[in-house]
Every structure is written in structure tokens, then in C-alpha cells.
Amino acid sequence: MRRDGARRDVRPRQGRRLRNHLGLRARVITAFAVGALALSCVMAGITYFAARQSILAERQATAQRQAFVNASLVEQSLRSSRTDLAQLLESVDTLPGSQSVLHTDGQWYATSISVSQRTLPRALRAEASAGNAATQRFVASGTPRFAVAVPLPSVHADYFEVFSLSEVASTLRTLAAVLGAAALVTVVGGALLGVWASRRTLRPLVGVTDAAVAIAEGSLGTRVDAGDDADLQTLAAAFNRMAANLQQRIEREARFTSDVSHELRSPLTTLSASVAVLQAHRDELEPRAQRALSLLDDDLARFRHMVDDLLEISRFDAGSAELALDDVDPVELVRHALASSPAANRDDLRVDVDLRVAAVRLRVDKRRFERILANLVDNAARYAGGVTRVLVRPGRPTDDGRVSSVRVVVEDNGPGIPPTERDRLFERFYRGDLAGRRAAGDGTGLGLSLVAEHVRLHGGSVWIEDAPGGGARFVVELPVDPVGADDGAARPEGGGGPGEPPLADPARPARHPSPRPAGTRAS
């Protein structure tokens, strides 16, 4: 009970944490993507600015060199003779996209109408007229430009050369686009790396989860293998220790039940035989002694049933319950099972058989099937005024229309069972609001839970519905072949080794034969 309390403590905290935050996987992926984005932004920025600096510097140096060469050419020409200034400027224009402007004697000459003295920044002109050589970068009519001013004091002129930087700008734009694309690729790459890393990181968690699921499903021997990772070994060791303790405790409990039931067998055998002797000599007893003997006999029978049921339960708990499968005609099986149940021996009991079932062979553990039906019939007789109808029907057909499961439906005459009670009814010793009718119940309280266990062992399911005429309807659905249709060697031929059960396939212990997990379900 304390274990349950602890679980209740832990669960809501976990739930809140999960709601408030992203999952671990999402967080790892996001972290990788953001990291990649930041890194690539920084790298792209540095690359861009370094490239920009170096390209501009080189371009400007070239421009400056040319401007000075041109300026000295213009100076020489001006000094030697007064030639046509426009022609002179045309002749010095060498770089594509560069234009010259000459200011001499208060007159402005330019090689192109797109460039004039007005194009030149005021500050540059001022520098030139002050007699200083200067350079300036500026934007004119949407184009980035670079201007060099060379004062030529010997001829009273200022020479300006204006270079277009649009080529450089487009190179830088291309560079920026390439760097941006590279950053995007890096982010995606980072996210992918995050997916891979998170998967790798979470793989041990997946292993632990799988192990926990396997243990919950009854494979108590499941353990986690940590490999050679020191961090994981701690987790794996803790998990394995927990699993081992759990297994030990469960097995001890199961063994205890089994041991107790076994110890009860010997005295019960003596009691049974002795009461049989007394019954044989019943006539020699006084009426009072006869009554006492009847009581003794009745409760001895009940005691025997209880010990049988406890033993059966302990075998399920220990995981040692095995199917002894036989191929049978389901209809014949139901008829025989009903015939051997005293509570079903009534003339008005109807057995409705769907004809599709009559053609089916059912692979089933006959003894367990008999117990299933006997317990259901017994339950109906005890609490619901007896069985009114038994139906044998095919289950939901497979895609190719084959009958893959058989349903046995037991309807009773009682008040029905409220939906909230339906699943709990299959719990051990559960009596629910039927407890008030304890007087009617001298059962062991294990009958329906054993029904669920037997059904689950077959890989089938059992549930409760409302019967059409009121009352409850217990539906047992069993697969036609609990270990699969491909089973070609279920019954060992000839010499199986000694101590090998010939009815159970040794290759398949059939402890958890079903892909369907639940033994019971509400419908």
C-alpha cells in the first residue's frame, strides 16, 4: 500500500513539469539549432566585414593611384599648352566607370554629363580648393561612388576623378547572399545534429522505457544493459536493482501463496477422506451429528475450491501457468462444459449457436475453458438469479472473412452491472456493492479474477455488457489459435523427452501469447 502512496506523490509533479516545458528531445534539438544559428551569424558577420574592408581598400588604392597618374598627365598638358580641355579629359579616362572633373580658372569641365561639380561633395571641393589632396566615399543618384581630389596648384586647377563602386557593391551583395545561405544550411545542419544527438542521448532512456514496459507486462527478469558508458551505468544499475527487488518481492509473494496452498493440501486430503468415511457411516450418527457432518462436508468442499483457486492464482502470479492446448469443436466444448457445471443443469437454459462457429476448430485449454464457463455460470447463479442464455458466436471476422475468434456469451437474469463496476468485478476478492448480499455469496471471491486470467492466458478478452432483456452479459472472446496459425509443430510426435509436457509446445511457453495486452476491457 505504501508503494501506491509513493506513486501518487510522484506522478502529478512529473505531469506539471512535462506540461510547462518542452520535452528533452525538443530542447536538445532547439539548443543545437540556436547554437548553430548564433555561430554561423558571427562567422558570416566577421567574414562579410573583413571581405568588405579588403575589397574596398584595394579598389580605393587602385583608384587613388590612377587618379594621381591622371592628375599629373592633366597637369603636364595644362602646363605645356592650352589644348581642348574636354578632349584632354577624354584621353585620360582609363578605368571603366570612372569620370574626371577638372576645375580651372573658375570653369568646370567633366567627361560625362552624369558627373559634374554638383556631383562632388562640398567637403571634397573645399579640401581641394584649400590645396589638400583628399578622397571621399559617397552616394550619388543611387550609386555608391569614390572620388579623389588632386589639387594642381602649379596650373591653378583641381583635378577630381569619380569612380563607381556599384561593381564592388554587387560583389558584396552576392557575398552576403552566399553567407546568409550558408548560415541557413548551418542552422538546419545544427538541428539535424540535434536530432541525432538527442536520439543518441535518449537511446538509453528508450531502453529503460522498454524494460519498464516489459516488466509491467510481466517479464520480471528484464534488465537494462548500460554498455560501457559510465554515466548510464549508474542509471542502469539503479534500474536493475529496482527491478531485481521488485522481482524478488513478487516472486516471494507468489511463492508464499503457492507454499501455503501446498501445505494445505495434505491436511485437506486427510479431511476429505475422513469426512467421506463419516458420510459412509452417516446412518449410524445421531441427527445432531448428521447436521454437523453436513456443515463440515459443505465447507470442506468450499475450502477445497478456495485452495484450488489460490493455487491457480499463485501459478499465474509466478508466471508458471501454461496452456495445454487441444483442438476442439467449440460447440461441443461449450455443451460439455455446461453439462459438467451443476449450476447450469437447468431445463430452461438455452444455448444459441451461430452456424459459422460450427465449422471452426478451436485451439484451447479444455480444463481452463471449463473453469471459465463454470465460474461465469456459478457467478450468475450466485448473484443474478442464474443463467438465462448462452450464446456461441464468431468474433469480429478478419479482413479475409475468416473466423479468427470465438465469443461465448453468458446472459443472466439479474439487475445488470453498472458500467463503473464492470472492470473492477474482475479484481480479486472484489464484491463491490454486492457485499450487502454476502449471504448469497459463499464463493471464494476469486472466480471472476480467474476467468480474466484464464482468458488472458489464451490471448483473449472478457468484458461485461447489458443483456437485451435487462441483466448482465459476460462476453468471453478467445482466439481460434492462441499461438498463431503458422504453428506446425504444436504437438511433439513420438518421443518427447521425459518430463516434457506433450500438450504444450515446448518452443512456445505461451505465457503471453497475445498481441492484445488486456485481459479485460470495458466495452
Next chain:
Amino acid sequence: MHHVLIVEDDERIRTSMRLALEDEGYAVTDVESGEDAVAELESTLPDVVLIDLMLPGMDGFETCRRLRRTSTVPVIMVTARSDTHDVVAGLEAGADDYVTKPFVAKELAARIRALLRRVRPEDESPSSFTFGDVTIERDAGVVTRGGGEVHCTRTEFRLLCELADNAGRVLSREHLLERVWGYDYFGDGRLVDVHVRRLRTKVEPDPASPRFILTVRGMGYKLVV
């Protein structure tokens, strides 16, 4: 009056069983160990032997094997659990049938009666039947193979006769359980399987790949000539 030998180490169980079986009309001898049982069998010849599997010293399996060397007397194993391999091992050791503790005296008496039953001769069945080199002499209760006598227990003989009477027809386990052991539909099919297996070692040339007593998967067994 039929004579029953009980081999059981628990004194209270032994005594209560004796009292109950005596009330059912049997003469009963009880011993507390396998060694005592072997000694007892040298002087007396019981009609049925009940052996508890869990005996101190020589266990029930060994007692049964020792007894089978010299005798074909019907043996019922008394087991603590019906679901373990004990049942099959007990049957392999030569037991004819088994009961599980705690049993009801009436159930035990019914099992003993079934084992003591005489083979019911079918009206039209011939007094002898032959397959391969094996001949069943129904009236004499003898099976011979290649001229020599095959030592069959009563149950094996009854099983062989049932198969021979229905030669060529598939007999289900349920049918055989009812006809040979007197069980109802829910009898333990392992009884049939182990006895068929043991019978094959006695009458088949190669018991691992039988030629006469065949398994029909999902249906039962049949004898072919």
C-alpha cells in the same frame, strides 16, 4: 475382493485413505516408503497400487519403475500438482493414471474401478487382430510380436484393443479417455499421449517414426494396418 496397496509417507493421509477405501469395499494394505512397497510386492500381488510421488528415500517415480520391471499391475500416482511435469514423468515411469491432492475419496474409488474394469469385448470384434508382426489375442489378454510376448499393462492393452477395434478411424483423445480410462470430456489428454508413446516403443519397428499408430494433428490417433 480387490486388493489395494497404498504407498504414502504421511500417516494421517494413509490411514484416512485406507478407511475410506475399505468403506468402498476394498482390502487395503498400506506402507510408508518405496522400499517397503518393493518388499511388500515380493510377497503379495495387489490389484491396484497407489503411489505418492513425494516419498522420502526412494521416490514415487523410482518405486514405480522398480515395480514395472516385474509387474503389469495398474498404478495410480498421487501428485501434489497436476500442472507440473510430475504428471508426465509419473506416467513415463509407468503409471496408468493419476489423482491430485486433495482428492475426494469417491473420485479415487472411481479411478480404481476404471482400472480394474475388464476389457469390454465388442460383439463383432474378432478374438485376434494382427498388424505388422504384432498380434493381439483378445481373449487371452496377450500381445505377441514376432512370436515373443510383449509385456503390456492393462491400460496399454485396452488402448491397443480400442485402436484395433476402430482400425483406420481417427479416435479423438476425448473418445480414448472415455473408453480406456472412463473419464469424461475434460480428462487429461496427456494420459493418452504418454500411453500412445509407450505403446509405440513396444509395437512399432521405429517408435520415432510410427507406421501403425499414427497421430492425426488436431484430431487424435488412429491405427492403420
